[in-house]
Amino acid sequence: MTGPAPPDFDLDTFLPYLLNQAAEAASRGFEDIYRSRHGMTRTQWRVMANLGKFGVMSARDICAVSHIEKTKVSRAVASLERQELLTRSRSAEDRRADKLCLTGKGLDMFADLGRHALDYDRNLRRNLGEQMSGDLTRVLRAIMAAGPGFRPDHDD
Amino acid sequence: MTGPAPPDFDLDTFLPYLLNQAAEAASRGFEDIYRSRHGMTRTQWRVMANLGKFGVMSARDICAVSHIEKTKVSRAVASLERQELLTRSRSAEDRRADKLCLTGKGLDMFADLGRHALDYDRNLRRNLGEQMSGDLTRVLRAIMAAGPGFRPDHDD
DNA sequence: TAAGATTGAGTACTCAATCTTG
DNA sequence: CAAGATTGAGTACTCAATCTTA
Numbered sequence: 001m002t003g004p005a006p007p008d009f010d011l012d013t014f015l016p017y018l019l020n021q022a023a024e025a026a027s028r029g030f031e032d033i034y035r036s037r038h039g040m041t042r043t044q045w046r047v048m049a050n051l052g053k054f055g056v057m058s059a060r061d062i063c064a065v066s067h068i069e070k071t072k073v074s075r076a077v078a079s080l081e082r083q084e085l086l087t088r089s090r091s092a093e094d095r096r097a098d099k100l101c102l103t104g105k106g107l108d109m110f111a112d113l114g115r116h117a118l119d120y121d122r123n124l125r126r127n128l129g130e131q132m133s134g135d136l137t138r139v140l141r142a143i144m145a146a147g148p149g150f151r152p153d154h155d156d
Numbered sequence: 157m158t159g160p161a162p163p164d165f166d167l168d169t170f171l172p173y174l175l176n177q178a179a180e181a182a183s184r185g186f187e188d189i190y191r192s193r194h195g196m197t198r199t200q201w202r203v204m205a206n207l208g209k210f211g212v213m214s215a216r217d218i219c220a221v222s223h224i225e226k227t228k229v230s231r232a233v234a235s236l237e238r239q240e241l242l243t244r245s246r247s248a249e250d251r252r253a254d255k256l257c258l259t260g261k262g263l264d265m266f267a268d269l270g271r272h273a274l275d276y277d278r279n280l281r282r283n284l285g286e287q288m289s290g291d292l293t294r295v296l297r298a299i300m301a302a303g304p305g306f307r308p309d310h311d312d
Numbered sequence: 313t314a315a316g317a318t319t320g321a322g323t324a325c326t327c328a329a330t331c332t333t334g
Numbered sequence: 335c336a337a338g339a340t341t342g343a344g345t346a347c348t349c350a351a352t353c354t355t356a
Contacts, residue, residue: 011222013203015280015289016183018296023221025173025299030172041346049167052310060316066167067177072347074318094353098318114165124171127302128295135291136171139284143178146283195322216338228325230340252338277332 017091030120034113043068043076045113052110053100058097085109186276190269199224199232201269207242207258208266216252241265 007150011017027042034040040048050062059073066073077100085106088098102110125133167173183198190196196204215229222229228233233256236242242260244254258266281289 004162009205009208009273011169011209013277013293014273015277016179016186017202018293018300019175019179019182022296022299023179025170026175027172046167046173049165052165053167067180070317094356114192117165117170121169121171128298132295132298135170136295137174139288139295140174140178140290142284142288143181144174249336250334
């Protein structure tokens with residue numbers, strides 16, 4: 001007489017696990033760069049990258065495009081402001097929100113990190129090969145675009 | 157006369173960012189399951205999944221196969237032991253190490269989570285389609301197998 | 313009442329230091 | 335001294351509660 005059938009489950013074929021492992025592997029090297037060069041946090045780097053891309057925007061906007069939690073954004077913004085990497089100005093249209101904008105110092109840092117990021121990404125894609133690099137981007141975009149159960153958001 | 161050229165860098169094409177977003181999206185739904193059903197942490201779930209797969213093993217073994225930090229494993233094991241989901245016994249060959257093993261209660265929980273994980277993974281792959289699901293697994297494996305700059309480890 | 317944003321408390325993580333055995 | 339493992343201190347994250355304006 002046998003016990004309950006073993007759930008023939010294997011971590012090594014489990015997509016969430018594989019994706020997390022790969023994401024960690026891909027992120028580690030670049031994290032070393034923004035940490036050692038500028039003492040930044042991952043969240044701080046992402047906030048800065050969004051400001052660098054979009055220019056002036058509110059914390060709410062950053063949350064919307066990046067899917068970072070609002071409290072993480074709030075604390076990252078406060079830290080970047082203390083370091084004089086961004087400034088905030090009360091929005092005229094909606095006085096609950098601040099308009100955020102990189103300072104000259106912030107733009108310089110973003111330029112430096114942007115160059116390193118481009119190099120880093122090119123290197124990753126080269127290691128992967130053109131075929132797999134393209135496949136990966138395509139699949140990751142599909143994941144982000146997918147329906148419930150596969151979305152970064154979960155405010156429902 | 158122009159300023160420094162803008163680093164035509166875009167977060168949305170940056171592989172580490174895309175991978176992290178996709179990993180978060182893919183993990184969130186399953187995290188809800190082990191958190192709400194069993195009050196587990198992600199690290200605790202992974203430790204349990206490895207023990208469920210390999211049977212008896214040491215904390216060091218878990219670190220080696222999963223690339224989880226040893227202090228995270230140590231604290232997860234301590235917590236699982238307090239909940240009587242695993243037992244430890246001093247190894248005879250190397251008395252620095254403990255042999256870890258799921259209890260009956262731990263095996264039951266693993267069976268439950270394993271079933272849910274299989275369902276969850278099948279659902280993700282179905283949403284993605286057979287083609288992309290296969291591409292993704294293949295590319296993620298390539299990333300894990302790749303050389304320096306693309307490895308989970310960094311003990312060099 | 314809801315939305316943008318911040319704060320505080322509790323939890324989990326990171327890194328260095330430590331303990332024990334090899 | 336090196337390796338398996340744990341501990342402590344500092345950091346970052348999570349969730350609920352709060353404050354202000356719409």
